[in-house]
Amino acid sequence: MANLTLVQAINLALIQEMERDDRVIILGEDVGPNGGVFRVTEGLHKRFGDKRVVDSPLAESGIIGTSIGLAMGGLRPIPEIQFEGFLGPAYDQICTHAARMRTRTRGGLTVPMTLRVPVGGGIHAPELHSDSPEAIYSHNPGLKVVMPSSPYDAKGLLISAIRDPDPVIFFEPKRIYRAFREEVPEDEYTVPIGKARVVREGSEVTMISWGASVIHCMNAIEASGRDIELIDLRTINPLDYETVMTSVCKTGRAIIVHEAPLTCGIGAELSARIMESCFLQLEAPVQRVAGFDVIMPYYKLELDYLPDTERIGKAINEIVAY
Amino acid sequence: MANLTLVQAINLALIQEMERDDRVIILGEDVGPNGGVFRVTEGLHKRFGDKRVVDSPLAESGIIGTSIGLAMGGLRPIPEIQFEGFLGPAYDQICTHAARMRTRTRGGLTVPMTLRVPVGGGIHAPELHSDSPEAIYSHNPGLKVVMPSSPYDAKGLLISAIRDPDPVIFFEPKRIYRAFREEVPEDEYTVPIGKARVVREGSEVTMISWGASVIHCMNAIEASGRDIELIDLRTINPLDYETVMTSVCKTGRAIIVHEAPLTCGIGAELSARIMESCFLQLEAPVQRVAGFDVIMPYYKLELDYLPDTERIGKAINEIVAY
Amino acid sequence: MPVSKVYETSIDRLSILEPDGTFDESLGKGVIPDGDAVKLYEHIMLCRKFDEIAFKLQRSGRMGTYPENRGQEATSLGAAYALESKDWLVTCYRENAGLFWRGLPMEKILLHWMGDERGNQIDSELRVTPLAIPIGTQMLHAVGLAWAYKYQDSSSVSCTFFGDGATSEGDFHEAMNFAANLDIPTLFFCQNNGWAISVPTSIQCSADVLAQRAVAYGMKTIQVDGNDIFAVVKAVRDAAAYMRETSKPAFIEATTYRLGDHTTADDARRYRDAEEVEEWQGRDPVIRLRKYLEQRDLWNQSKQDEMEARAEKTVAEVVKNAEGIEPPVTEDMFDSMYASIPENLKTQRRTLRTSSLGQDPSQLPVRDTART
Amino acid sequence: MPVSKVYETSIDRLSILEPDGTFDESLGKGVIPDGDAVKLYEHIMLCRKFDEIAFKLQRSGRMGTYPENRGQEATSLGAAYALESKDWLVTCYRENAGLFWRGLPMEKILLHWMGDERGNQIDSELRVTPLAIPIGTQMLHAVGLAWAYKYQDSSSVSCTFFGDGATSEGDFHEAMNFAANLDIPTLFFCQNNGWAISVPTSIQCSADVLAQRAVAYGMKTIQVDGNDIFAVVKAVRDAAAYMRETSKPAFIEATTYRLGDHTTADDARRYRDAEEVEEWQGRDPVIRLRKYLEQRDLWNQSKQDEMEARAEKTVAEVVKNAEGIEPPVTEDMFDSMYASIPENLKTQRRTLRTSSLGQDPSQLPVRDTART
Ligand SMILES: Cc1ncc(C[n+]2csc(CCOP(=O)(O)OP(=O)(O)O)c2C)c(N)n1
Numbered sequence A, B: 001m002a003n004l005t006l007v008q009a010i011n012l013a014l015i016q017e018m019e020r021d022d023r024v025i026i027l028g029e030d031v032g033p034n035g036g037v038f039r040v041t042e043g044l045h046k047r048f049g050d051k052r053v054v055d056s057p058l059a060e061s062g063i064i065g066t067s068i069g070l071a072m073g074g075l076r077p078i079p080e081i082q083f084e085g086f087l088g089p090a091y092d093q094i095c096t097h098a099a100r101m102r103t104r105t106r107g108g109l110t111v112p113m114t115l116r117v118p119v120g121g122g123i124h125a126p127e128l129h130s131d132s133p134e135a136i137y138s139h140n141p142g143l144k145v146v147m148p149s150s151p152y153d154a155k156g157l158l159i160s161a162i163r164d165p166d167p168v169i170f171f172e173p174k175r176i177y178r179a180f181r182e183e184v185p186e187d188e189y190t191v192p193i194g195k196a197r198v199v200r201e202g203s204e205v206t207m208i209s210w211g212a213s214v215i216h217c218m219n220a221i222e223a224s225g226r227d228i229e230l231i232d233l234r235t236i237n238p239l240d241y242e243t244v245m246t247s248v249c250k251t252g253r254a255i256i257v258h259e260a261p262l263t264c265g266i267g268a269e270l271s272a273r274i275m276e277s278c279f280l281q282l283e284a285p286v287q288r289v290a291g292f293d294v295i296m297p298y299y300k301l302e303l304d305y306l307p308d309t310e311r312i313g314k315a316i317n318e319i320v321a322y
Numbered sequence C, D: 001m002p003v004s005k006v007y008e009t010s011i012d013r014l015s016i017l018e019p020d021g022t023f024d025e026s027l028g029k030g031v032i033p034d035g036d037a038v039k040l041y042e043h044i045m046l047c048r049k050f051d052e053i054a055f056k057l058q059r060s061g062r063m064g065t066y067p068e069n070r071g072q073e074a075t076s077l078g079a080a081y082a083l084e085s086k087d088w089l090v091t092c093y094r095e096n097a098g099l100f101w102r103g104l105p106m107e108k109i110l111l112h113w114m115g116d117e118r119g120n121q122i123d124s125e126l127r128v129t130p131l132a133i134p135i136g137t138q139m140l141h142a143v144g145l146a147w148a149y150k151y152q153d154s155s156s157v158s159c160t161f162f163g164d165g166a167t168s169e170g171d172f173h174e175a176m177n178f179a180a181n182l183d184i185p186t187l188f189f190c191q192n193n194g195w196a197i198s199v200p201t202s203i204q205c206s207a208d209v210l211a212q213r214a215v216a217y218g219m220k221t222i223q224v225d226g227n228d229i230f231a232v233v234k235a236v237r238d239a240a241a242y243m244r245e246t247s248k249p250a251f252i253e254a255t256t257y258r259l260g261d262h263t264t265a266d267d268a269r270r271y272r273d274a275e276e277v278e279e280w281q282g283r284d285p286v287i288r289l290r291k292y293l294e295q296r297d298l299w300n301q302s303k304q305d306e307m308e309a310r311a312e313k314t315v316a317e318v319v320k321n322a323e324g325i326e327p328p329v330t331e332d333m334f335d336s337m338y339a340s341i342p343e344n345l346k347t348q349r350r351t352l353r354t355s356s357l358g359q360d361p362s363q364l365p366v367r368d369t370a371r372t
């Protein structure tokens, strides 16, 4: 066991998977000698060399498009896109090809790639460095979408993603890259894709979140003094509805917390499904605490935009008072 | 009044706006002498010439990126993207720039462009010619998203879109381009962006749809013999919640019908908001009749994928029986 | 040196077999042995028959949109012939000739245009990718494929086909640039047929020749007469040898022409002159190839008749196979999305006929825990 | 002609003022009058002071990430000087010198990096676009802008700045191609500073010179010494004259170097050698410009001291203004999205402090119609 940050846990997972399987290669902007702008690939270039850790031209569509080819050619590429705000140029290759290749060829060609992307706000970054596009890649069918909220899960989920036979977008909440440490086994282990984690049990309300927001949820729950069950989705697509529904049907109340804009976010889908599955059990409308339906503001206002302990606390009060 | 198809109504709106305002120009692939692959811009090149109806290079990001510049430079560009499946390469320019320019510059620079895109399935087209990405461009803040379901609305909404000071995506349901005709005034008129239309009134259930699905809803309602209120959103963003909520709080039951995949579709948002606003009035969970969460299949299976009268009819039975 | 020349280059055009049958022996000798020349000719004629029948299938409502290949066959066929079976062919949608030569069952192409994904379910041993609908996007896959093989120390290269229009897409640029800078042996084979649907090449590229595109990347480049299969074969063979030796990419601009409409949904008379079409009819790759064969006594009318009858039969068989396949079932759309179906999709799949939205709440296990 | 040359070209490099102060009179005469040369020198020194203070603001936590401009000032400044005020400057993020020359209030740039959109709220009369964060995307806007002015029969052109890295993006290609094929007078000004964060230019472009990019589009192109403001001014002036006359675009590759880190979030020592930096320090645009001025008795140490004191004061004032601005209010994020706020956003805006999700159901009008 080692006491690791999220960045270190991811770095460790990359090293171990690259040692285990030489089909695994990393490509992206500045992932080589520089170790990535967040130092997630630190040391990998030195350890595995030019052939396996490749600084690419500055072109996101190129990174994903060639990764698709690499994957179809038998490798297990791990492309990095430097910030979620720069996924845009790669949107077409991701949704038109990576997501569709297996379906299109009825299994003839597949794209086992793991696309790593730092995501989310809260670090006082420039424009387009703070968004949360997980709903976009969940509405587009054919992808798996993962977002860890802790070093332990990060390592285990990343290993699962790399070994997954299908394309996985692995979103890394940059706000908690180094926010805390956790005991992480040095040996390899996997955390299954598609399984949520009940972070704490409770009977009054079910709170559902993922990524960096999980910590705010925890804080808000503790501050509220209430008996609230907290679920960390971990995987956003395919979503573990069973864990969610079992909980909400038990508590009768649900709050969903996410950074992305409210409209058509994952919260919308969860809310709709909760109603579909737990209608008779619901004691109050499902609450969503999310980003407003506005452009993610520059950093002076980012904390006004992001769901925080206070807004989550309000939702708790509102839902129990309903 | 003239009895026009949807294509003709759009063509007429384009002609009238181009005559009214010489800042309006059209650009895109094959929009010139060929009149567009659906002939929506038929005759315009001849009428307005090379300068105002421009065949562009085959590059969607280029079409939108230059349109943004054209708009910032004082024109009113109407770019056409040939099929919604080819919006992908332009995704970044749409969401990163068109949607954000006014916010970014606090009103200093604006992008009054109308992006026309044929959308949806049902015409036995090849791959990537049948998708419905309206939720993607509604989750991304800063855009307006419109989809008419009739020639009358098409003309009026398009004129509103062209005059709108902000970027509007004007989705044209290709399945009904020529499916039926309607009386359309020859004079100019506008249909306001952001206002839904109550297609028929009813007391038992509220059905909400847009685009080509509206007709299937109408058929299913008639076949059911029930007293169902049908709302055609017409504008998807900003959505007219007032009309929706007023209706659902009255009927206590809601069905949403759309072609796009279920997960994180507009139906999810509507469903969630209906619960938030009409919780105590709801007699049954909101139902969604939507595309499955799979890749839009090639055309042999497209009718199995698309919501049809039968599936909508089932939803009606389910919701009234609840 | 206040003004100094920092770069100089020039681009060649290669042709061997002229439209009138003139053959350049010095360049063309040994490029295609006689026996193969006959086979290639027969193959193009077979593709013509396929085109003709496919067109009729569409017109009679038995198939969706179809893009005729007529006039361009020498490009992809020449390339497929010059390359080895270990090399990947990453095509667009007008390369039937090359794909069939590689061994793709002809009914696959029909199935594709009949709206059936099984048309893309291709034995991966064939090393061809499915037809690419979104223009310009497949070249990056070709680069990735060649990269994967290079990584695995194979001498396989990839060859990707695309049109003049495709060279306007950003992905084209990124693919060229990746290949050039990362030393990936991909052959970029541009079929410049003068048009992208109704848009002439001058709007895609106002440079003198499209082959200039490659100069931006310092990439080896040549222009060939794409209706001259000898020139195509020689250019591709030279490029392949260069790529295998250097692990660098190469670019070929093949000038050609589509004699038909863009697809069956198009009417080319709306935007191009009959004279232009006529002129290019005279440059048809099969006319000159037949002249070549006849001059050498390798071909005659009776062979032609016999071959045409054979082609007719072959294609009829292909159509029968394509139309005879059992229709897909609705569930198919769920079954190939992932290696294994996730739970939530299983529910949709299971209930798609019994529930309006394919996720009947009563079938969700959690229903049992209802409290009220 | 079986093998014929179908294209030939070459590319020039222009330099006038060498690092050691050597000046090519034949090319350089009259390019920049003495008085302007002094002003340009002073301007660069002012930008250096700005850089220095901005860096310190970041380090002391008073500002977010900031990209130093140091070493590259002659490129954007030379261009802004050579162009007219009616021409649009479409920048990336390392063109303070050009923007300030045009008249952009210096605090705007600080505000931008302080995470405040008001830094982008620029008087549109200035004809500059806001700093572009997503690499490679702004060139298309430059093409659209120039197109709009051409459409309106204005002789304005646009000039867009970008780095070597940006030339790898698909949008770069599409912008170049649109401009070339549709005859749009945009000047593509590439600041090749050898690096894109940690990635050397060889990975962005393995061609001999980046100026080759333009050959793909048949576009007029030249390479200049970007640290030589005379060469930059002459090249831009020539290009602008050509563009105004022909309505065609042009490309300039300016070779330069960023002497600082990529941004304050970067540590360039991780990926580049001290010797390289040192070498380029000798090629600093201000060193040679000062030599030029001193040789002509236009400058001396006392002027330098005086000017530095002035710059210090100016920048201190700018910082005061930027820091003195009242903080934005939460509601601002709603107020500039559309020309007028739609209803649903009004609700979110109104309830953002009173309700967890900014859309308190009790505030929706429909609540009144409750049936139960
Ligand atoms: C990304 C994208 N944009 C637009 C289209 C619509 N479209 C299909 S073919 C075509 C023209 C292609 O021209 P070219 O690349 O020259 O190929 P050709 O058909 O002439 O062989 C267009 C615009 C598409 N399929 N994909």
Ligand SMILES: Cc1ncc(C[n+]2csc(CCOP(=O)(O)OP(=O)(O)O)c2C)c(N)n1
Binding pocket: A029, A058, A060, A082, A086, A089, D094, D133, D134, D135, D136, D162, D163, D164, D165, D166, D167, D191, D193, D195, D196, D197, D262
């Ligand atoms: C689309 C996009 N991808 C990645 C980034 C992250 N990024 C910021 S600057 C930069 C390097 C830019 O290099 P270059 O174009 O040479 O400009 P320079 O900073 O050297 O002037 C990168 C990769 C970005 N801002 N936008």
Ligand SMILES: [Mg+2]
Binding pocket: C163, C164, C165, C191, C192, C193, C194, C195, C196, C197
């Ligand atoms: Mg073409």
Ligand SMILES: [Mg+2]
Binding pocket: D163, D164, D165, D191, D192, D193, D194, D195, D196, D197
């Ligand atoms: Mg650079």
